[in-house]
Amino acid sequence: MTHPLRPGLSLTLYGQPFRVLTAQPDQGATLLNERTSNVKQLSRDDIETYDQQGVLKIAVDQAALFRDDGLPPIPSALPEHHQRTLQRRLQYVRAVLDNTQSFSRSWEVVPIASKIASIIGDTKPPSATSIYRWCRSFIGSGEDVMSLVPLTANCGRHYGQVDAEVLELFYETVDTFYLTRARISKRDAHAELVDRVTEENAVRSADAKLRAVSYGGFCKLINRLLDPFILKARRYGEKYAHRYFRTRRNGPIAIFPLERVEIDHTRLDVIVVHPITKEPLRRPTCTVAIDRRTRMVCGIYIDLEPPSSVAVLMCLRQAVTSKQAILDSLPNGSSFTWPVEGQFRLICMDNGPEFHSHAHKQFCADMHADMQYCPPGKPWYRAPNERFLGTLNRRLIHKLPGTTWSNARQRGDYLSEKLAHLTLHELRLLVYRWVVMEYHNTRHSELGETPLQCWTRLVEEHPISPLPSSLTLEVETGLTFERTISNGRIGTKGLVYHHPYLIHLQERLAAKQKVMLRIDPEDVTQAYIYDPINKGLIRLVCLTQDIEPGTSWLDFQRGRKGGTVQSDTVEGGTPDAETVRQEKAKLRREVHQLHQDAERDLTQRSRKRAKAKKRDQPASYNEPPRGTVSTSLYPADSLGDDWFIDLPPAQGAAP
Known part of the structure; x- marks a missing residue:
């Protein structure tokens, strides 16, 4: 080539x-x-x-630059002593070329060299012959400063001297012993190589024995001769190698604020307690939406339930609306700002089932926002979101009482459950304070400024219009259901709503026609129904008992599963689940036994009646011919007084 x-x-x-x-x-x-x-x-x-x-x-345009002589392409890549030598020679060469036309005349070069030596403090100035050689190399290379590098820069034994036979044994050992899914250590692989060299020397003469490489030399051979990709693929699998050596570029980019919003969730490394009993509960789930361009937090929602479509909806609802109510709930919150609100263009998420729900897709359709699902197993498509969640755990959550840390090694003997102290509400306020007061006002390494400064600067260039009144109502009633009106009522998931107009609307709609029911996820008592005939929204009244205003959807569903809507009810008022299960099973088995007893009694009574009927029949009674109906199948006492059976006449009998 x-x-x-x-x-x-x-x-x-x-x-x-x-x-x-x-x-x-x-x-x-x-x-x-x-x-x-x-x-x-x-x-x-x-x-x-x-x-x-x-x-x-x-390729003509190379991203990697190399020299043909094997030297580094820039002087700063040389060792420090070679850099000093290069600078010394360059000063002499430039002084000679600037002050004389012929650098081969020693009577002209020597005074110039003596003057330069006195200026730089060189006690041993070079000879005229050395300066001539340097100048000739410098001009012949097109005034390339690297031509003045000492020739000893490429000298020395860069690679150890290894016999060809030992190198062949090295490749055999590595291929059959080290590059396997067993993941044998380098120490054991080196021992195997030494054993093979010893076995080979057993059949050789004394003057032809091979010299085994040391463990350090073995490791150097692995690093120099083995391709890292093949090493990862053979030891950890090809999929792991492709992921490890993937191209690490910037990934998707955004130009202006709210052009690309990324959403994800994780379990925070802290245990929360019950607000009344102070008993430790579990680790909460945090759902957060991040603006890709400015790294501003658009919305963050924390709850004890696992990731769900309602949690995603609550986070997105917070992302597009004003956060003034959150700022008012924080101490000294009036001194800070959280200006993120308005419509976003694109939302990026993973392939979790909560992101494929009808509520999530309906919300994105209402916002006129596109949805993008990241490829499975590639979290770097949402790198800012993953980084924020790690920063949140590291800078705040791990400093709180009851933290579980990131792993068991960091946790040590820390008693997370016994030291848990924060309730869910207190944790939410702390996270809000950290986001508004610290994260938004801390310089970001990639932005070169704080997220709040970046947002303020870019919003002036690309203003974001607030949500119109129609979309505001869409956001406030985020949960959408398609249900039918029955008996002047409509409901879903244990909630029943009513309005006097519903019975009239039910009569005007087609049979089994579904209408749109919208429920406020933060207050299930607030619900609307869309009238497809008059094209209007009708506010409904909640008929479900024991629901206080302000009960969220998650709290109501959690109360249904627990048997009560109120979370602060007195424990022990109802039997435990195991007792209820046992009693239900006992009742079910008793009912089944009653059916079996009834069938057994019926069988016994039928047998007794058949025996009694047979005993009362006269001896001359002949069995009726085939085709006739026997009265033994219909006992006389079972037919009643108003029923009789008309038997056909026997053959040969007079009509």
């Missing part, structure tokens, strides 16, 4: 972009397909064949 292959070079093979991972003069090269992340191993003969065919071409 015109240019030798080096690690980092970009090239094309049959038009496909590749990058050189490793390149050995005697063993070929390893190429990485930049589109598919597949690895291709080429031998030296393959490289020469592809080069002769013209299908292997080195």
